Amino acid sequence: MRARPSRLLLYAAMLAAGLLVAFPFFWMASTSLKSEAEATSFPPSISPQVWLFSNYLQAWDAAPFGRYFLNSAIMAVGQVLLGLATASLAAYALARMRVPGRGLIFGALLATLIIPPEVTLIPNYISMQRLGWYNTYLALIVPFGASVFNVFLLRQAFLQLPQELYEAAVLEGCTHLRFLWQFALPLSRSALAIIALLTGIRAWNDFQWPLIVTDTPDLRPIQVGLTIFRSDVSTNFQLLMAGSMMAVLPVVVLFLLTQRQFIQGIARSGIRG
Amino acid sequence: MRKAGRRREAAQGYLFLAPALLIIGAFHVWPAVYVLYMSLFRWDILQGAFLGLRNYERLLQDADFLRSLLLTAVYVAGTVPLEMAAGLALALLLHQRLRFRGLFRLLYFLPYVTSQVAVAMVWGWVFNPTYGAANGLLESVGLPPQRWLLDPGGIFAPDTPPSLALATIMLVTVWYYLGFHAVVFLSGLGAIPEELLDAARIDGASGLQLFRHITFPLLSPTTYFLLLVASIGAMTSFNLVYVMGGGGQAFGCAGNPLGTTQVGALFVFDRFWCQTQLGYASAAAFVLGLVVLAVSAANGRFFSRRVVYAG
Numbered sequence: 001m002r003a004r005p006s007r008l009l010l011y012a013a014m015l016a017a018g019l020l021v022a023f024p025f026f027w028m029a030s031t032s033l034k035s036e037a038e039a040t041s042f043p044p045s046i047s048p049q050v051w052l053f054s055n056y057l058q059a060w061d062a063a064p065f066g067r068y069f070l071n072s073a074i075m076a077v078g079q080v081l082l083g084l085a086t087a088s089l090a091a092y093a094l095a096r097m098r099v100p101g102r103g104l105i106f107g108a109l110l111a112t113l114i115i116p117p118e119v120t121l122i123p124n125y126i127s128m129q130r131l132g133w134y135n136t137y138l139a140l141i142v143p144f145g146a147s148v149f150n151v152f153l154l155r156q157a158f159l160q161l162p163q164e165l166y167e168a169a170v171l172e173g174c175t176h177l178r179f180l181w182q183f184a185l186p187l188s189r190s191a192l193a194i195i196a197l198l199t200g201i202r203a204w205n206d207f208q209w210p211l212i213v214t215d216t217p218d219l220r221p222i223q224v225g226l227t228i229f230r231s232d233v234s235t236n237f238q239l240l241m242a243g244s245m246m247a248v249l250p251v252v253v254l255f256l257l258t259q260r261q262f263i264q265g266i267a268r269s270g271i272r273g
Numbered sequence: 274m275r276k277a278g279r280r281r282e283a284a285q286g287y288l289f290l291a292p293a294l295l296i297i298g299a300f301h302v303w304p305a306v307y308v309l310y311m312s313l314f315r316w317d318i319l320q321g322a323f324l325g326l327r328n329y330e331r332l333l334q335d336a337d338f339l340r341s342l343l344l345t346a347v348y349v350a351g352t353v354p355l356e357m358a359a360g361l362a363l364a365l366l367l368h369q370r371l372r373f374r375g376l377f378r379l380l381y382f383l384p385y386v387t388s389q390v391a392v393a394m395v396w397g398w399v400f401n402p403t404y405g406a407a408n409g410l411l412e413s414v415g416l417p418p419q420r421w422l423l424d425p426g427g428i429f430a431p432d433t434p435p436s437l438a439l440a441t442i443m444l445v446t447v448w449y450y451l452g453f454h455a456v457v458f459l460s461g462l463g464a465i466p467e468e469l470l471d472a473a474r475i476d477g478a479s480g481l482q483l484f485r486h487i488t489f490p491l492l493s494p495t496t497y498f499l500l501l502v503a504s505i506g507a508m509t510s511f512n513l514v515y516v517m518g519g520g521g522q523a524f525g526c527a528g529n530p531l532g533t534t535q536v537g538a539l540f541v542f543d544r545f546w547c548q549t550q551l552g553y554a555s556a557a558a559f560v561l562g563l564v565v566l567a568v569s570a571a572n573g574r575f576f577s578r579r580v581v582y583a584g
Contacts, residue, residue, distance in 0.1 A: 007371075014366050014373075018380050021448065025383070027406055028395045043409040090293035098279060099286030105294070112297060114569070115305045118509045118538055119562035122545050122555050123304035123311060146296035176285060205388040207512050212546060223390040227516060230394060237398050244391040255386045259379055262386075266453065267460035 028248075032056070032241035039238040052238070059242040063232060064217045068225035069246075075140040075210070075221050076203040082145035083199045084192060090146075091154035092180045096166065106155070109148045121208070128213050139213040140221070144203065150195045157188035194265035197258055201251055222247045305562075308555045316552030328556035337532065338557060341540035342564070347434045348443060348514075348536050349507040356447045357499060360454025361492075365484075367455065368462045378459070381452035389449065393516035396445045397422060422517055425531040436533035442517050449513065450506075454499055461495030462488070497576040501569060508565050511538040537561045 031039055032055055034048040059065070093099055094106050124143055133139040161184060169179050185192065207223040214220050220228070226247050233239045255262060312328050315321035332338050363381055367374050384392060399406045400421035408418040424437035435443065465488060473483055489496075515527055518534035526547035528535025535543065541561060545554035 010366060010369055010371060014371060014377050017363060017366075018377050021381055021384065021452065024392065024395045024399060024448075027399055028391075031398065040404050042404050043412055044404060044406055086293040086296060089289040093286040093289035097286040097289070098282050099290070100283055102286070105290065109294075109297065112302055114566060115301060116505065116509055116562045116565045117301070118511075118541070118565075119308050119558045120301060120304035121541075122551055122558060123307040124300055125545075126307075126311075126551075127300070127304070142296065143300035146293040148297060151293060176282070176289075201386055205386075205390075207388070207390050208515075208542075223388050226390055226394065237401070237404070240394060241398065244394045247391045248387045251386055251388065252383065255383070256379075259382075263378070263382060263456055266382075266385075267456050 028241050028244055031238055032245050034238050036236060036238060040235065055238050055242045056246070059229075059233075059239045059246070062239060063225060063229045063243070065222070065225065065243070065246060067217060068220060068222040069250075071137075071140075071219060072204055072221040072223070074137055075206075076200045078137065078141035079144050079203040080196045080200045082141060083147060083150055084195060086146040087150035087154050087195065088180065088185060088192075090151045091158055092176070092184060094151070095155045095158035096161075096179075096184070097176060109151060113148055121212070124209075125212055133213075135214055135216060135219055137219070140210055140219070143209075144199075144206075147199070150199070153191050153195060154188060157191040158184055161187055190261065193258075193261050197254075197262055198265060201254065204251055308559050308562075311552055312556035312559050314552045316555070317549055318551075321552070324552070328553050329560070331553065332556055332560060337535065338540055340532065341528075341535050341537045344434055344439065344533070344535060345508055345537040345561075345564075348439065348446075348510065349504055351435060351440070351443045352446045352450075352507050353500065353503045356450045357454055357496070357503060359447065359451050360499075361458050361496075363451065363455035364458035364462055367459055378452075378456065381455050383452065384449045385453045389512035390516050392449060393445070393513050396441075396448075397517055400441055422519075423530050425533045434533065436530070438518070438530055439534045442514055442534060445517065446507070446510065446513055450503065454503070457499055458492070458495060461492050465491045493576075497572075500576075501572050504568060504572065505565055508568065509538050509561070510536065511542065514539055515542065537564075 030047050033051045033053065034045070034055075035050065035052055038045060038049060094102050099105075128134045128139045128143075131138075133142070165183060166179065169183060174182075204221075205223060206221070207227075210219075210221045211224050211227075214224065217225070226243055229243050230240055233243075311320075313324060313326070315324050367378050367381075402408065402418065402420045402423055405421070407421060411418055419437065421441050422438045426437055427433040428435060428437050428440050469487055469491075470483060473487055478486070514534055514536055515538075518527060518539065519529040527539045527543045537557075538561070541554050541558045544550045544557060
């Protein structure tokens with residue numbers, strides 16, 4: 001019987017923490033539906049008196065959000081596809097092929113993890129200028145088109161494939177490329193899904209790199225567009241919150257749909273963006 | 274025949290490795306070398322005169338740079354322990370057999386997948402000095418309103434960091450990473466063998482003793498890992514600080530108000546992007562990178578003796 005009140009306390013703590021975490025999301029949604037007069041009244045009202053969904057249309061028209069979304073989508077999908085391709089090929093060579101020096105190559109790859117990405121920012125900016133990639137999708141996609149972490153994760157998955165499967169396939173005259181495509185990749189779906197999710201969400205949320213390598217609305221992704229939108233709408237906070245909602249929503253929906261794989265992926269790998 | 278086959282397999286293997294190695298080499302390894310080269314030159318929009326180590330000499334005398342290092346240290350010290358402690362507390366909570374815990378785990382984790390830019394916009398609005406919810410809350414309990422992100426005054430003493438602006442950003446940082454720590458700690462807790470805890474319970478250990486002598490020591494690999502990623506992340510933190518510090522807005526480039534939120538990554542960005550001193554900014558980035566490496570290495574040495582592994 002003693003357990004009862006302490007359990008109540010645990011529930012109360014869990015709920016209190018939940019409210020603190022959820023508050024900004026609630027506040028963003030609430031403000032995004034208020035009229036300008038209500039958003040700038042003090043003390044603020046908790047929820048809108050009239051729900052103005054038209055704020056979203058107004059925000060959408062006030063900046064090229066459609067273009068921003070398209071750019072973010074191209075950047076995210078591009079990074080995911082290129083990242084999956086480069087990691088699959090490299091991981092397969094490291095796990096399943098007789099390549100002289102592959103231990104050394106793998107070790108060297110792991111060693112590059114100690115380089116803090118921040119030191120690479122300025123030279124990469126110069127490289128984009130020199131390659132003529134400045135203000136192109138190439139700059140938004142290619143530099144993030146391969147990651148040691150992805151190679152590492154897929155190599156682990158490929159190492160766990162049964163050796164008999166491989167030997168049987170080779171007896172049938174299966175080439176490496178076909179074995180990779182027909183067996184190794186389908187059998188490693190969960191690792192591929194984690195890589196795609198983490199890469200895609202990271203790309204969608206990326207800010208500093210696209211900020212410095214794009215300078216026209218035609219190329220800007222949503223996160224950069226949002227900071228420009230902030231200067232444009234200045235005190236129209238309901239529009240800024242509507243814009244923020246739009247920037248957040250695709251990822252939140254994706255996360256809710258895939259949360260199981262996602263949280264397990266994070267727990268196992270512990271990447272921090 | 275066999276030999277030729279082997280050679281072909283090796284050649285094909287290198288071909289498979291080439292795209293990944295090329296991208297990682299060109300955009301991750303090479304720039305780490307090139308940043309050092311750039312730092313030895315006067316380099317504004319174009320490469321200029323060779324300066325040797327003079328950019329570094331200038332850094333050591335640059336009050337803004339030294340302040341940015343101090344602010345980085347303050348930012349790390351004020352966020353990492355807090356977010357880890359709170360994350361551990363939430364993980365212990367979620368580890369109990371409570372209903373709805375899956376739902377709450379999802380909720381706690383939500384900030385971590387949302388964009389830092391959007392999140393910074395929302396918190397900037399919450400802490401708006403004229404209309405914000407934070408001041409609304411203060412007023413409802415009879416406290417004076419604050420200027421939050423616009424206040425350069427120190428929270429402990431007028432000219433001592435952190436300023437109220439930086440402290441507010443630190444609070445948001447803790448909010449953002451809390452769920453990440455909780456989820457990783459939770460998986461660490463799941464790996465602790467239940468028999469050990471049961472055995473100790475039979476011997477009459479209290480809840481607190483269980484935590485101090487079994488759970489916490491056995492959690493140490495996770496704790497160490499989180500400490501490492503969190504401190505590296507905090508030392509190079511950019512997005513949240515930049516956007517909440519008014520970055521990109523008309524009144525100055527990065528690290529407002531009065532530079533009191535200009536942590537290391539923002540100093541680099543300010544000199545690189547806003548003042549186009551690429552050589553000087555490269556020197557600052559290189560020093561910052563060395564600091565990150567040194568702290569990680571020190572972390573590793575310190576904890577390799579203190580981490581306990583089960584089984």
